[in-house]
Amino acid sequence: MDVALAAGSAWTDPACPVARTVDLIGDRWSLLIIRDAMDGATTFTEFLQRLGIARNILTDRLRKLVEHGILDKSAAADGRRHTYRLTEAGLDLFTAVVALRQWGERHAFAPDESHSVLVDDQGRELPELHPLSRDGAPLSAEASHVRKIA
Amino acid sequence: MDVALAAGSAWTDPACPVARTVDLIGDRWSLLIIRDAMDGATTFTEFLQRLGIARNILTDRLRKLVEHGILDKSAAADGRRHTYRLTEAGLDLFTAVVALRQWGERHAFAPDESHSVLVDDQGRELPELHPLSRDGAPLSAEASHVRKIA
DNA sequence: TCCATTAGGTTGCAAAATGCAACCTATCTG
DNA sequence: CAGATAGGTTGCATTTTGCAACCTAATGGA
Numbered sequence: 001m002d003v004a005l006a007a008g009s010a011w012t013d014p015a016c017p018v019a020r021t022v023d024l025i026g027d028r029w030s031l032l033i034i035r036d037a038m039d040g041a042t043t044f045t046e047f048l049q050r051l052g053i054a055r056n057i058l059t060d061r062l063r064k065l066v067e068h069g070i071l072d073k074s075a076a077a078d079g080r081r082h083t084y085r086l087t088e089a090g091l092d093l094f095t096a097v098v099a100l101r102q103w104g105e106r107h108a109f110a111p112d113e114s115h116s117v118l119v120d121d122q123g124r125e126l127p128e129l130h131p132l133s134r135d136g137a138p139l140s141a142e143a144s145h146v147r148k149i150a
Numbered sequence: 151m152d153v154a155l156a157a158g159s160a161w162t163d164p165a166c167p168v169a170r171t172v173d174l175i176g177d178r179w180s181l182l183i184i185r186d187a188m189d190g191a192t193t194f195t196e197f198l199q200r201l202g203i204a205r206n207i208l209t210d211r212l213r214k215l216v217e218h219g220i221l222d223k224s225a226a227a228d229g230r231r232h233t234y235r236l237t238e239a240g241l242d243l244f245t246a247v248v249a250l251r252q253w254g255e256r257h258a259f260a261p262d263e264s265h266s267v268l269v270d271d272q273g274r275e276l277p278e279l280h281p282l283s284r285d286g287a288p289l290s291a292e293a294s295h296v297r298k299i300a
Numbered sequence: 301t302c303c304a305t306t307a308g309g310t311t312g313c314a315a316a317a318t319g320c321a322a323c324c325t326a327t328c329t330g
Numbered sequence: 331c332a333g334a335t336a337g338g339t340t341g342c343a344t345t346t347t348g349c350a351a352c353c354t355a356a357t358g359g360a
Contacts, residue, residue, distance in 0.1 A: 017254030
């Protein structure tokens, strides 16, 4: 777990947590790898087949995700496979994945299109996630702002 | 507001809301444009200066975000500027931005590094956002799964 | 009125990221 | 020992990104 980018790169906006997160997982594939890992994928071949990603790109993304402490790579029990598992930091992306999923459900599908659904262990859909203010009232983007560092 | 990608492109994974969202805003810049729009940026030049993005790329991203119904472009009162404002769908990305921000705060900064902070209109930091199950109990990634469409 | 400035682009070209297909090595399995 | 499986690497073409120069229209001040 390495709180840094690769040597030679730099953060797009070092003081902003949103920008750092985008630098770490904001490409076309990383978040989908994480999505599939959350849904049970563990081996190179599983990710390859589920995603339809090019092999060399998958190799690169898995390596970077391991480097950044989001995935952990270990030898599988059978000796010849490798197992990729989400670390604690990787599992903690669940909130962000759910938020992106729910936005997609609301805005990226036509009314007559169906989509996959995230359900809990009893098969029930999740309630919508929304930011709250400290006192528990719903908080909109307009009612918030970013306090820059000194 | 156009629930579709550009002509000639195709969804990476048409049935998955996470994948569709990534197709729409999952590049290096779109989410940061949205972040700055939420923090008050409205003109081409403002985005350019805040982000340090190349002009042609900004032109392209603003056009796509407008095309996808996330931003709305209009003539400003002074006649020569343009104003970009978040649509309802754009504002609805607030939850996702907050989730990505909070993950970044927890995992993308060393203990001695400081970062900008999102606060409500009374200057208070937001509580952490976490998915809940239908009955209100915290829900982890392990206790959920994706139900694919028929 | 004329000239500089501001705003919001476009264009050409170089560099980097991505994707495809072929190839490679080690390990099982029959 | 032959084939299949797993997890890569390599070379090359295509696409995307980034930089810098250029362009046009509108303003604003001397």
